[in-house]
Each structure stands twice: as C-alpha cells, then as structure tokens.
Amino acid sequence: MIKSLRGRLFIGLTAIILVTGAIGGTFAYNWAFGEAIEMQDSVLIQLASLAQGHGFSGGQPLHGVEEDTEVWLIESGKAPQGAADDRELFTLRDGLQVATWKSQPVRVLLRTRSDGSRFAVAQPTAVRDETARDVAFRTLLPIAVLIPCLMVVTALVIAHSLRPMVRLAGDLDARRADDMTPLPLEGTPSEMHPFIVSINGLLARMHLLIDQQRRFVADAAHELRTPITALSLQAENLDSVALPETARERVVALKQGMTRTKHLVEQLLALARHEGIASSPAGMPLASLDGVAREVVAGLLPVSLDHGIDLGFALVEPVTVRGEPVMLAAIIRNLLDNALRFTPPGGTIDVGICRENNAAILQVEDTGPGIALADMDQVFEPFFRSSPPEGEGTGLGLSIVKRIVDSLGGGIALENVASAGRSGLRVTIRLPVAEAAAERPE
Template sequence: MTSLRLRLFALLAAATLFVWSAAAVWIYLHTRAEVQRVLDRRLIEAATMVASLAENSDALVATGQSRIIAVPRYNRQLACQIWSLDGRLVGRSSGAPAEPLATNRPGMSERDIGGETWRVYTIADPGRGIRVSVGDSLGIRQRLIRDLMMGLLLPAVVGLGALAFLIWTAVGTGLAPLKTISQRLRQRKPADFSPLEIARPTQEILPLVEAIDARSAKLEQMRATERHFIASAAHELQTPLAGLSTHAQIALRTDDSAVRRQSLQSIAESVDRTSRLVQQLLALAREESDVDRSEPVWLSLSVLVDALGREFHHALGSADLNVEMTEEAAAAEVCAVEAELVLALKNLLSNAINHSPSGGRIQIHVENGIGEVGISVRDQGPGIASAELERVRGRFVRGKKARGVGSGLGLSIVELVASHMSGRLDLHNQSDGGLQATLWLPEQKLRA
C-alpha cells in the first residue's frame, strides 16, 4: 500500500531537487562566465603593467640578448613573455614556456603549448619595438572554477539533507489530522455513528470530515430503518402464522367435515397472504440493494400491462373488473429496467384491484408534466383520506378505507422503484371518486 506521506514527500523532494539543480546549473554557467571575464581582465591589466614597467628593453632589443625578467607576481599562475617586433625573445617570467605564447596578432587568443592550452593577451609597443604576451593555463582556470563551485555546492548539498528532513516533518505535521481521523474511526464501536469531533479542521480536511459524518448519519438512519422494518415484518407475519396454527389445530381436532373444510379454506387464505407478504418483503430487499442492477432498455407499456393482466386474470374475473389503456398509453414505451418497472406496475395494479368495486374499471393513461411524464393508474374505489396520503407511503401502513388483504408495502415499493428511476410517486383522489397513482419519470424516459 502506497504511503500518502511518502508520496507527498517524493513529489516535494523531486520539485525541490529540480529547482535546486536548475539553480546550480545557472550558478555554474554564470560563475564560469564571470570568472573568465575577471581573469581575462587580469591578463589585460598584467600585460599593460609589464609593458609599462619593462626596463632596459631597448638595450636588450639592440644586443639581441634575452633574460628572465622580474615581473610583479600578479598571480603565480601567470606567464609573461617580451618579444621584439622582429621575433626575438627579449625576456620571460620564470613560469613561462620557451615557445611563444601567442602569434604576432595583438589581443586575446588561445594556443596549445606542450599539450596545455593557454589563454593569452598580447599587447605591442611599436615605439619601443616590443610585444608583451601574458597568459594563464585554461586547466588552472577550470580548477579554480571547480574549487569555487565546490565551495558553493557543498553547503547546498548539506542544506538539501536538512531541507529533506524539514519537508518530511512538515508533511507529517500536515497529515496529522488524517491520522487523528483514522485513529478515532478504528477506536469506535461498531454501533457508534456519532459525528467526528476534529478541533479546527483545515479547509482541505473539512470536506472529508463532513462526508464521513454524512455517511455515518445515513448508516445510522439505515440501521434504524432496518430495525423498524424487521420489527414490523415480524409483527405482520405473526398474525397469519398464528392464524395458520389455530386453523390447523381446529382441522385436526374436529370431526365435523364442514368445520374442517372451513379451517382448511382459512389456512389456504393465510398461506396466500403470507406468501404475498414474503414476496413483497423480498422485492423490497432487492430494490434496497444496488447489487446486479441491469441496464435500462426501452419497453412497451402495453406488452407489460397485458402480461400483468394475464397474471391478475383470476382476481379481475372474480371481481368483474376491466383494465383499460388510452391510445397514448398503449403506444408508449418506457426506458427502464424491466424487473423494476414490472414490479412498480404490478403493485399499482394490485392496489387498484383490491380497492375497486365489483364491476368497476381500472384506467391506465399517460400524463404530461413540465420536464416529466407520468404513468397513471386510476381506480373507482373509496380513495384515501387526504390526511393519510403521505402516511400510506410508509411501510406496513394501510389506509383506514383499505379493502381486502394486504401488507401495506405496495406503495413504498413503488416509491422506491421511482427513486431508482429518478422519478417520483404522486397520489391524489379524483374528483369523481377513486385514487389516481402516478409514476412520474423524466421526460426522456418515456416516448409515445
């Protein structure tokens, strides 16, 4: 696992080393140019001084003799030669080679003598008939520049080590709040979802703290919902299971065939109710988990409704109910996950069937809104009291006017499906009686 502290240190160290190296290169180039300029200026001054101080040069030129002249030791690396204009060596310093340092051309020049390169400045004095050449070795110059750079870079290298330590310490100090957060999270009990208390969190750490607190609050809410769900499910299952046990005991103990038949009929109804409740609980659990969610596809609304009509054929026939679709609804297509859309329509139709009077009709049509479209299911039942329209969206909640058997999970399942489809569920009573339940979806998810 990569260390964030090590990664930040590496990035900062690399950036610092890059800047430091660029500065060192610039210092080297600038220092070398400046040293060359200063040393060249020294050659010019030395040559001018030697030319002005050279004594008895006329006699030496006339006699043709040469000797070692005493030149002021401006620097021990300097070499000096005095030549007559006709090419005879008049005098030279002790460190100067016997070969000419330069050609007859005045000014700066470079020349290789005995495998060593010399930088030479030559000045001529036609009036006195002499030419003075002063030079120094480029190798000595390079050693001078190298020694100077070593004197500058050695403290810089030591400073880099100290800077690396300071960067490592500073990064550790900056990441200390993260370490504090991780320690507190590790020390927490599994059921502790209280907010993190970080004193004066920095601007960068604050979003992380807020995100963790928000996630903790959501987990706490989910656990509370889970506890409520389990408790409600146990309560709802208790009634049909108790009924099953009671009717089974009656059927076992009675000798009356009519009573036994009635008990067995009650057992069958309790089994159906329990089966529907378990199916709805499983559907709700599947919808609450985002595992293996399929990609949405375009689905024909009429095909889905026809399939559900065949599934509810017995219930529709026994109550003499008709399911009608408008032309627009019959031609509509919905972009959704098939299992989710079928689940929502199934619960809306089941709710409408349970609350519709015998001989009634259930209508399915398409609503148009602002930026959204809706699939509406209308029934001719008693509707829901206005005060209960919001409450019935909860789990295991049924309206006071509810008919038939039911668990109170249908509308909560539809609302959960609607949220997965970026939609919403709207409930309202019709003016002529009955409930209209509308599944509103973004307009791009339905086409007619």
C-alpha cells in the first residue's frame, strides 16, 4: 500500500488519464476509421460520375488515381459476359456493395447508363481497410503524445501543490526544540489551515507546559536556597565549637553535602533562567568575550591552584559578540568547572579565544579522561552523568551551556583529544561576531 500522498495522487491521476485516453482513443480510432471508409466511398462515387458517359473495353485502372489505391473501372456491357466474376457483377443491383472480383473481396459501385450498358468502379477492401487504419492511427498520434505530456504536467502540478506542505515540514525540522512560535497561515493553501491551526494549538499547549515546568523548577530552587543557606551557616558555626574528632568528621561531610546541594540549587536556577531566553540575540548588548573570559579565569585561579592544575590562556584575542555578560560568564564558568572537576592534579586547562571569519571561537581543552563515545550524544541532556558517574557534578553544566549557546545563535562541539601519553576533552563554541562597529565594551 502506497503511504505517500504524492504517490497516491500521481497514480490516481495517471490512471484517470490512461483510462480516459484509452476510451477517447478507441472512439477516435473508430470514428476516424469510419470517416476514412466513407471518404473512399465518396471517391468511388465521384469516379463513377466521371465515367458515366464513357465506355471501356474491360477492367482497367483509372488514369489519374494513385496506383497504390488500386481503383478499377469495369465495363460489363449490356449483357453478362466474360469471366464468372464479371457475370456475377452484372447481376448485382446499382449502388455501393461488397462483392468478389478476381478472387478477392472488393467494394464496388455499379451504375447503368442510359443505353442500358453497365459499368462498375471497384477497390479491394484490404486496400481500403489499410488506408483507413493508417488514417485512424494518425488520428491517435496526438493522443499518444499528449498522454505522457499530461503525466509530466500532473507530476509537476502535484509537486507544486504540495510544496507548501514540504516547506512547512522543512521549517519545523529546522526549528530549535524550544521554539514554540506559531506557524503562519498566510501564504499557505486553505486546505492546510485546519492542520496548521491544530499544530499551533499543540505548540501553545507545549509552550504552556514548558513554562509551568520552568517556573516550578525556579520556584522550588528559590525556596530551597534560604534553608540551605541557613544550614550552611549553622555548619560553619560548628567550627568554633569543641567537638570530638568523630563529630568533626561528620561536620566536614555535612558541609561538603551542603556545598553540593547549594551548587545544585544554583544550577537549577540558572537552567530555569536561561531556558526562558529569547531565541534571537539581535536585541542583546555588545559584550567583550575575551574580557568576560579573563574575569572568570581570574576568579577560578585559586581553585585551580588548590587542585594543582595549570589554568591559563593558550590564545586570547579581542572579540566582541552580542550577549549578556552574565550569559557569557555562565558558559565559560560551567566549562571550566567541568574541566577542573575531571582534570587530575598536575594537569592543564587551556582557554583559547580568537576570531575565525565571522565567528568568535571559544575553546577549552583539558587533560582529563574525556567523554565516552557512547555518552557523547547525551551529555547535553539535563541531569545526565557519565557511567559510572565521576566527581560531584549535577549533570546540568553542559545542558546550561548548550541552551545559552543556542539562544545566542551559536554552536557547540565536543571532541576527545588523544595523543602519545595524553588524553583530554576539547570543547569548541562558535558565536556570531557582533556586526555593529560600535565602541568596544568595557
């Protein structure tokens, strides 16, 4: 069973064209065949009228008529004479009829002159039928040529008619997963309007659902921030209290757990905040990507020193992009947090910023274990962690980075780095360079 609407339309219309052409061709063939026979009868009548006043000594071809038509004039006299076929012709009545002459069927026209003598104009029926068939087949030629042309035109019309549907499908495929903009009705066939209205209704419901989910996450994370902060302060106050060694170890574990929980809450708030960013960066302010990167790296230097990791710039060039500095800082900070978490002591983290054509390149490369190939397609999903999980991450860092980069009209790529005695992960982010020739922001 054909599932393609285009295939069904083409096969259905093609079948209609072929059946109509066959029926029309049959009628046209029969009509043309009959007309050709009648025309040949008219020729016999005209020839008989010309020979009405002339006598002939016997059967002979008519002069001035093409030889391949094989038209004969037969003089029968006033009484039956000659061969049996000639005598039989004499006995027939005047007019057009079919007879046998010289052992072959002929179409014959007999006439009687005023003096009583008779003559006949005859033509073999095989010649007449062949001529009629040739005329009929020539009548079918335009239909035979028209049918393939109609099939081609039908295919083009179907393709043109379904082009809005194909274009609509392409627009939907090209959209980002969180783009819930309604589909336009203008410029689309009226038959597609119910379909488009249904899709727009579905997009509206999905948008409402996503907003509710985002508000829930943001509200829950915000409500958790206050008690977690209070618990952290209480845990800090225990440092001044004389406690047994076992209790102090438990306080240290408690403080570490509170730190992880606080970090999770902050990441949830960041995720909820950046999921609501508009998809177009055109209205965002200009920002110095290299300046934001310097600030973030400077803030994380003490952490890198504590872990014995060499954090610094491999390349830094002045590049201006459109985006909130807070958003750019969130991108760089999450990438560096991941790199610091997975890079072993003694390792290095290199940050590179440069311009390549019309793209600003941000690259972070570490000397950690990299990402398993099986996990490469899932690392941008919220709360996804490698198997087995490593470190104390929440699984939200790369998800937040991906959402911010998408909202800025950029792209992100991950690549495992492997060479002699070295491994690591290279993250490359491409952002559009700001087109406005404005002053470089501070």
